Amino acid sequence: MNKKGKSVRAKERRAGWIFLTPATIMILVMSFWPMIQAFITSFKSGKGSLLTWANPWNFNYARILQDKIFITSLKNTFLYLIIEVPVMLILAILLAQILNNKDLKFKGLFRTMVFLPCATSLVSYALIFKSLFATQGLINQVLMNLHIIHENINWLGTAGTAKAIIIIALIWRWTGYNMVFYLAGLQNIDYQVYEAAKIDGASPWSTFWKITVPLLKPVIVMTFIMSINGTLQLFDESVNLTNGGPANATITMSHYVYNMAFGQGVGHFGYSSAMSFVIFIMVAILAFINMKVGDTRD
Amino acid sequence: MKRRLIALLTAGVLSVSMIPMNVFADDADAPTADVSSEDENTLSVYAWDANFNIPALEAAEADYQKNVNPDFKLDIITQSGSSDVENAVTLAGQSSDYSNLPDIVLFQDHYFQQFYVSYPDAWLDLADADIDWDDFGAEKLSYSTIDDVHFGVPVDNGTAIMAYRTDLLEEAGYSIDDMVGCTWDQFIEIGEAVYEKTGKYLLCMDGSGNDLPYMMLQAEGESQFTDGEPTFATNEKYIAIIKDIVEMIQKNVLYLGNDWSDYTDQAIIGDMVAGVLNGNWIIPTMEQATENSGKWEITSLPTLEGGEGYASNGGSSLYITGNCSKPELAADFLAKTFGAGSTETYDAALKNGGVITCSISAGESDVYQEGVDFFNGQPIYADIVEMGANVPVIEQSDYHYQARQYVGTAIQNLVAAGEPTDESVAAALQDAQDQLSFEMAG
Structure with missing residues (x-):
């Protein structure tokens, strides 16, 4: 009896491994192998296919700190991160709270509307924002007709407004995505908890802070990590909305990595790989801090 | 805890490694040869x-x-x-x-x-x-x-053409003869008059791929490179050219588009300009503004000291x-x-x-001698071939586009900084040159 049970478990385990194997091999070959290759490449220098071992070995990594454009792109990316992520997550949690209301009518319609931006492709929504904010675009026309402005504003050609538009675009695109996670999290909170709070006389404000937020904490940590990760690797918006301009005022780190590798024809693949790994380390450190802060178990 | 961290790192690495792969995914559908x-x-x-x-x-x-x-x-x-x-x-x-x-x-x-x-x-x-x-x-x-x-x-043939709207020049009190072989200073003066009278810019360019510095310097017979090294900041003609470009933008003589489509669709086809300077492949774009047919004529470039300039692009x-x-x-x-x-x-x-x-x-051949209606009957093809023979040969560099990128950035920074001086232009060009030298050293 005992023996038989064991062999069933062993069989199950084997079946599990067999199911896992194809995906594992694919990930190893398609993702981990290129990563190792990229890591090796990051110690090489030269153009195009003419790569030689960098001398000294940390040549590419040492260069990064002296690269003014990389520093600019780093500052830009962190500016997006610091402004966009909190605003977006707060909006998402508020929307989720509103849409979770039991008495709300047309709930499905509203949820779909908020989530719909996520269904648009990154490139097409960037292009739509670009035409909205073009010098002869819709936004300028509306503002002109309302007599708020007297001449067309070059939104994407001015450093400050171009950054603001990228942030607005990001919030539009990603708020609904995060809201879905919060909605799912909220549905896992038993309604009785809220009822009990109501009986105890808690205000909606303290209900939100004392019940909703603590119970949603794992979801909040997850969305934070995902947003930080996503923002540090921001690429499409910078490329398609502003092409990094004006004068690199909106370029992101990933965009600069791409420019160095492919942007101007033939690239510096060693240097680009080194920058990719620096971004990777930054993501890892930020995620680690985030988890330490968010983890209440230890 | 540890397992989560590993999962997270894995996810991070995966997404980082996606960056270059996306690029190839883009042209996976492009037809290939066998x-x-x-x-x-x-x-x-x-x-x-x-x-x-x-x-x-x-x-x-x-x-x-x-x-x-x-x-x-x-x-x-x-x-x-x-x-x-x-x-x-x-x-x-x-x-x-x-x-x-x-x-x-x-x-x-x-x-x-x-x-x-x-x-x-x-x-x-x-x-x-x-x-x-x-x-x-x-x-x-x-x-x-x-x-x-x-x-x-x-x-x-990449020969650059300088095309003017003769009707708009006339409105401002000038003719195309005033433009042939003029200096850039005169060009700016006329450009200001044209903008004041007609509201159109006498010149336009794509700000994210600014080919003006290259063409204007070639018309002077000089290159941005000497023996393979960038020499932006030590070339007095180049400093003068960049200063002129910045002034032109600030005085509404030059419209600098945010990107290529802003340059072609809004500036040229959208009828915002009285002049176009680029490689002659820009002609089909100009011809899309059909309502202006017959009002354009082409000639050579202005130069710093006066005299006809010839350049090429693309x-x-x-x-x-x-x-x-x-x-x-x-x-x-x-x-x-x-x-x-x-x-x-x-x-x-x-x-x-x-x-x-x-x-x-x-x-x-005979086809080249025919007049073109869009250009007021001017035999532009023969003219372009003739101008092409005069384009000075200058040093080419495999860093042409990087130079364009860094100098374009310098121009945008200068425009934002206010009135340019020789010193501020030289400093901005030195920055661009340093950045390019930095890239070339990798």
């Missing part, structure tokens, strides 16, 4: 513009079929843009597997030097081809020649790839069509695609 399955009379070629260079290739195919080999077939594989061809060469060179390249590629001249340095195995030279190289403008050939060995056969040539299965047929095809200044090829290329030759003998 030279191994072609028959002995077929050549494949990559080209990208159905309204421009593809009719030129079709003309050459018909010419070769008629006069040399009736069984010849040119398999023209249309790419969505010139960058598709560049990506195809990058992909092949980076993987050291050239088997997906066609026999011949149409390639942008400004990119060739860079791609030759990076992927020398991707190209076959034309040292043995029977081509009269003296028949071509020397400046055009300087892009495709490396250590005196020719690699490319010119298709089009254009492409045909190159035989390292994957070519029939190099002799390819060289013979190129030598007897584009390379021979064949009027049959070039006349049809001009009529069907608006491709202007830089072959001097082909430019003498």
Whole structure:
């Protein structure tokens, strides 16, 4: 009896491994192998296919700190991160709270509307924002007709407004995505908890802070990590909305990595790989801090 | 805790490694060649513009079929843009597997030097081809020649044209004769008058790919590079040119678009300008503003000290790839069509695609002498071929586009900083030069 049970478990385990194997091999070959290759490449220098071992070995990594454009792109990316992520997550949690209301009518319609931006492709929504904010675009026309402005504003050609538009675009695109996670999290909170709070006389404000937020904490940590990760690797918006301009005022780190590798024809693949790994380390450190802060178990 | 961290790191690495992979995913759908399955009379070629260079290739195919080999077939594989061809060469060179390249590629001249340095195995030279190289403008050939060995056969002509709206000039009290051989200072003065009277800019350019510094410096007969090194900040003419550009933007003489479509669709087609300066391939774009037909005329560039300036920008040539299965047929095809200044090829290329030759003998054909209605009956094709012969040969660099990028950034910074001085321009150019030297050192 005992023996038989064991062999069933062993069989199950084997079946599990067999199911896992194809995906594992694919990930190893398609993702981990290129990563190792990229890591090796990051110690090489030269153009195009003419790569030689960098001398000294940390040549590419040492260069990064002296690269003014990389520093600019780093500052830009962190500016997006610091402004966009909190605003977006707060909006998402508020929307989720509103849409979770039991008495709300047309709930499905509203949820779909908020989530719909996520269904648009990154490139097409960037292009739509670009035409909205073009010098002869819709936004300028509306503002002109309302007599708020007297001449067309070059939104994407001015450093400050171009950054603001990228942030607005990001919030539009990603708020609904995060809201879905919060909605799912909220549905896992038993309604009785809220009822009990109501009986105890808690205000909606303290209900939100004392019940909703603590119970949603794992979801909040997850969305934070995902947003930080996503923002540090921001690429499409910078490329398609502003092409990094004006004068690199909106370029992101990933965009600069791409420019160095492919942007101007033939690239510096060693240097680009080194920058990719620096971004990777930054993501890892930020995620680690985030988890330490968010983890209440230890 | 630990497991979560590992999962997280894995996710992080995965997404980082996605960055370069996306790029290749983009052109996964681009049609590719398979030279191994072609028959002995077929050549494949990559080209990208159905309204421009593809009719030129079709003309050459018909010419070769008629006069040399009736069984010849040119398999023209249309790419969505010139960058598709560049990506195809990058992909092949980076993987050291050239088997997906066609026999011949149409390639942008400004990119060739860079791609030759990076992927020398991707190209076959034309040292043995029977081509009269003296028949071509020397400046055009300087892009495709490396250590005196020719690699490319010119298709089009990149000669820059300075086009003016004569009606708008008149409205401001000037004529095109005032513009021929004027100085840039006079140009700015007239530009201010034109903007004041008509609300149109006398010049326009794409701010994210600003070709003005290169063309204006070439019109002075100088290069941004000396012996392979960038010399922006020490060249007084270059400083004067950049200062003029910044002033032109600040005085509403020059409209600097945010990007290419802003430049073409809004500035040129959207009728915001009274003047256009670029390679003559910009003409089809100008002609899309049909309501202005007959009001344009073209001439040479202004210069710093006065006198007519000549420059060139862009254009492409045909190159035989390292994957070519029939190099002799390819060289013979190129030598007897584009390379021979064949009027049959070039006349049809001009009529069907608006491709202007830089072959001097082909430019003498009757088709080139005809007046063009859009340009007030001016025989612009003959004029362009003639101007092309005057373009000074200057040092080319495989860092051409990087230089454009860094100088373009310097200009945008200067415009934002207020009135330019010689010192502030020199400092901004020094920054650009340092950044480029930094990149070149990698």
